[in-house]
Amino acid sequence: MRVRTVRTREERKRPSVFMRLKADESFRGVALFEPDPEAAEKGENPGYFEYYDHYDKAGNTYVPCSGEDCPFCAANDNPSTRALTAWYFPEAPDAKDQIKLFTMNYSTIEDITDEAEEEDGILGKKIRIKRLDDRGNYKIKVLPDKPLTAKQQKDLLKRLEEEVLKGDGMEGLVVAQLKRQIERLKALDLLEEEEEEDEDGDEDEEEIQTGTRAAAAGGASARERPERLPERPALSASQGGGTGGDWPEPRESSPVEPQQRVGELDIRLRG
Numbered sequence: 001m002r003v004r005t006v007r008t009r010e011e012r013k014r015p016s017v018f019m020r021l022k023a024d025e026s027f028r029g030v031a032l033f034e035p036d037p038e039a040a041e042k043g044e045n046p047g048y049f050e051y052y053d054h055y056d057k058a059g060n061t062y063v064p065c066s067g068e069d070c071p072f073c074a075a076n077d078n079p080s081t082r083a084l085t086a087w088y089f090p091e092a093p094d095a096k097d098q099i100k101l102f103t104m105n106y107s108t109i110e111d112i113t114d115e116a117e118e119e120d121g122i123l124g125k126k127i128r129i130k131r132l133d134d135r136g137n138y139k140i141k142v143l144p145d146k147p148l149t150a151k152q153q154k155d156l157l158k159r160l161e162e163e164v165l166k167g168d169g170m171e172g173l174v175v176a177q178l179k180r181q182i183e184r185l186k187a188l189d190l191l192e193e194e195e196e197e198d199e200d201g202d203e204d205e206e207e208i209q210t211g212t213r214a215a216a217a218g219g220a221s222a223r224e225r226p227e228r229l230p231e232r233p234a235l236s237a238s239q240g241g242g243t244g245g246d247w248p249e250p251r252e253s254s255p256v257e258p259q260q261r262v263g264e265l266d267i268r269l270r271g
C-alpha cells in the first residue's frame with residue numbers, strides 16, 4: 001500500500017474543473033449549452049447533462065441515481081434533478097481555466113430554461129449567476145454582450161470534450177462519481193457486517209461504541225441507509241475516468257436531521 005503524495009506546488013492547489021460559488025458570490029460566464037435534455041440525449045448538446053441524484057445524509061454527499069438497481073430508490077428516497085453545465089470564461093488568464101463546469105439544482109435549471117425561452121436560446125451568450133444563499137437559491141441574468149460566433153462555439157465545445165472531459169463526455173464524469181460513491185457505500189456496508197458479527201461480545205460495551213461512532217458520523221442512522229447494495233454497480237467498465245476526485249462538495253445546506261439520541265439508537269440495536 002502506498003500513500004498518494006503531493007508532487008508539485010501546482011498539484012497542491014488542487015485545480016478543479018468545477019466552478020463553485022459561496023453565498024453572495026457570482027460569476028459571469030458564456031454558456032456552452034442549452035438547458036435542453038432532449039438535444040443532449042441526441043448528442044447535440046455536449047455541454048449539458050441532466051440527471052437524477054440522491055442526497056446521502058450519512059455521507060453528506062450526492063450520489064447519482066443508477067435507476068433500476070439504485071440502493072436509494074430501493075429505500076424509497078426520491079431523487080432530485082441536477083444538471084452539469086459547461087461555461088467559458090474568456091478573461092481567465094490561464095487557458096486551462098477558461099472552461100469550467102457548474103452544477104445546477106432543480107430550481108436553477110427551471111430559471112435558466114425560462115431565460116433560454118425568453119432569449120431564444122442561451123448557447124454562446126454571457127450570463128451572470130449569483131448564489132443568493134445556502135438554501136440553493138440562485139439568480140440568473142443574461143447579459144447584453146455580443147454572443148459567440150458559430151465557429152467559436154464549435155471550437156470551444158471541442159476543447160471542452162478534449163481538455164476537460166477527456167473524451168468521456170459529461171456522462172463519463174457522472175458515471176465516475178457514481179462508481180466512487182458505490183465503492184464508498186459498499187465499504188460502509190462491509191463495516192456494518194463486521195459489526196454485526198461482533199455483537200455476541202459484551203453487549204453494553206458494544207452498544208456504547210456503536211452509538212458513539214454513529215454520533216461521530218454525524219448522527220447518521222443506519223435505518224436511512226439502503227439495506228442492501230447492489231453486488232456491483234451496473235456500469236460498463238469502459239466508462240468512467242474523468243477528472244478524479246474533484247467532484248463538488250455539497251455546499252447547499254440540506255434538510256438537517258435532528259441529532260439522533262444515543263438512547264434511541266440503543267433501543268433500535270437491541271430490537
Ligand SMILES: [Zn+2]
Pocket residue numbers: 054064065066067070071072073074079
Ligand atoms: Zn435512485
